[in-house]
Amino acid sequence: MADNIASGDDASRGEHDPVTGRSTTGHDWDGLKELNTPLPKWWFWTFVATVVWGIGYAVVYPSVPWINSYYPGLIGYSQRATVTADVQKLATQRAEVMTKLNAVPLAEVKQDDALYAVAMAAGRLAFAENCQACHGAGGQGRPGFPALAGDAWIWGGSLDAIRQTVTYGIRSPHPDARISQMPRFGADAILTPAEIGQVTDFVMTLYDPAAPAGAGAADGAKVFEENCAACHGEKGEGMREVGAPALRSSVHLYGDTREAVRAQIATPKQGVMPNWNTRLDEATIRAVTLYVHGLGGGE
Ligand code: HEC
Ligand code: HEC
Incomplete structure (x- = not known):
């Protein structure tokens, strides 16, 4: 096989190629001769330098793995320890x-x-x-x-x-948790649906005094005084002792629509922290x- 691909003989080694002026290696493929082109010197020395550097690095730093540990290197450097x-x-x-x-x-x-x-x-x-x-x-x-x-x-x-x-x-489940419970005025039938409508109208005047008051607001004020003021304050200013939010306010936990207010009165949400x-x-x-x-x- 070697004969088919490359037949070199000593006789042709060192022959000069007339075009490039270089010597040949003596390898000959069906009449094509290989030029003898050595590696560039800079390439060769860079390669040698990387080998030297690699060996030095492996000696100084942790490198070779052993079965249960590893070669720690001359200076014992360890990222984990750092x-x-x-x-x-x-x-x-x-x-x-x-x-x-x-x-x-x-x-x-x-x-x-x-x-x-x-x-x-x-x-x-x-x-x-x-x-x-x-x-x-x-x-x-x-x-x-x-x-x-x-x-x-x-x-x-x-x-x-x-x-x-x-x-x-x-x-929360902790015995010292802040606890208070707004009664379920609708779900437990404490107020009639009509009264809930009225007190909702009244609460809306606290949420937004500038908006036109609903038809039930005047009657709702009375319902509020009797059922709500104890927790939310006479004027709807809120009461921290029982965690009852201010209703005379523009900040609301459960939204400021009439529907949200009505829902809270009928079946109150009780936030858990x-x-x-x-x-x-x-x-x-x-x-x-x-x-x-x-x-x-x-x-
Ligand atoms: C026993 C005390 C108590 C009573 C009585 C009570 N509430 Fe409340 N109310 C609360 C508490 C406590 C909250 C806050 C619930 C929460 O934090 O999840 C609340 C929340 C509200 C909210 C929601 C406020 C917001 O910021 O979104 C509205 C509206 C409200 N109450 C209206 C009423 C009305 C109207 C009545 C009377 C019909 C009433 N409450 C009676 C304790 C009470
Ligand atoms: C799972 C949800 C949740 C997480 C998590 C949570 N909270 Fe709360 N927090 C609430 C709810 C709901 C309320 C209102 C309870 C109520 O209705 O009275 C609240 C109320 C509060 C209040 C009272 C506010 C007031 O107006 O008086 C403070 C303060 C607070 N949280 C601080 C924190 C801090 C600090 C953390 C983290 C360490 C935290 N919360 C994590 C749900 C949460």
Whole structure:
């Protein structure tokens, strides 16, 4: 086979090719002769340099795998060890600050710039992980989930009120949860459908005093005084002790249409906010409380 493809003989080696002036290798394929073209010097030396570099690298850094471990290299470099050390350092730093956060009264944290900055960073993170899904990214809220960035609070916007809400929740299974229940005026037949229509008309005048009042508003005022004022206040200003939202307001948990108001009176929704004391540690609850308080509506 070799004869068919390449027949070289020493005699033809070193022959000069008249066109290029180069010598040939002596290989001859049916009359075609192969020129002897050496690798360029720069190429050859670059290749040698990479081999030398490769061997050096393998000696200095971890390289050869063994069965249960590996050759660690002369300088014993390990990315895992570096990361572990960094994480440990961070944890110690964080633990120090978080312990301090637990020791300082919430109202005084703001006076310590460094502590406040770390608390806000931790709070922002905890909020994104645990609260944002319900309350929105900036705490802007959505139907059924109150805004935390505004100044309309159902249960209270002071540091202590927020901390209590976050710790024990609202209508959560925790025994210290904030609990209150708006009666089911329609479903339990406490009011007649006519009375519900009237009080709905009246509530709409609280929601939007500028809009023309519905036909039942005047009678509805009386129904309100007898059935609703105990929780929502004489003037519909709301009552935090029982988590009854202000009705004389432009901010509403369950929407501001007549239909939404009527539905709430007939068969009230009762919002549930989880208790976080079993899921977040004390310092994180404090941090997220400070963060929520700082969203803009804190009292
Ligand atoms: C599963 C949904 C859900 C999650 C998650 C959630 N909340 Fe709530 N939260 C609610 C609901 C619903 C209410 C309103 C309860 C009501 O109707 O009184 C509420 C109420 C509140 C209130 C009281 C607002 C007021 O006006 O008084 C605060 C403060 C609050 N949440 C903070 C948080 C924080 C901080 C987190 C994260 C640690 C969080 N929430 C996570 C559903 C949620
Ligand atoms: C026992 C206290 C209580 C009484 C009495 C009561 N409510 Fe409520 N009401 C609440 C609570 C608590 C909520 C908030 C429910 C929630 O957070 O999920 C509420 C919510 C509402 C809402 C929704 C507010 C919003 O922001 O979307 C309306 C409207 C309302 N009540 C109207 C009435 C009317 C009208 C009456 C009387 C016929 C009445 N309530 C009687 C406790 C009460």
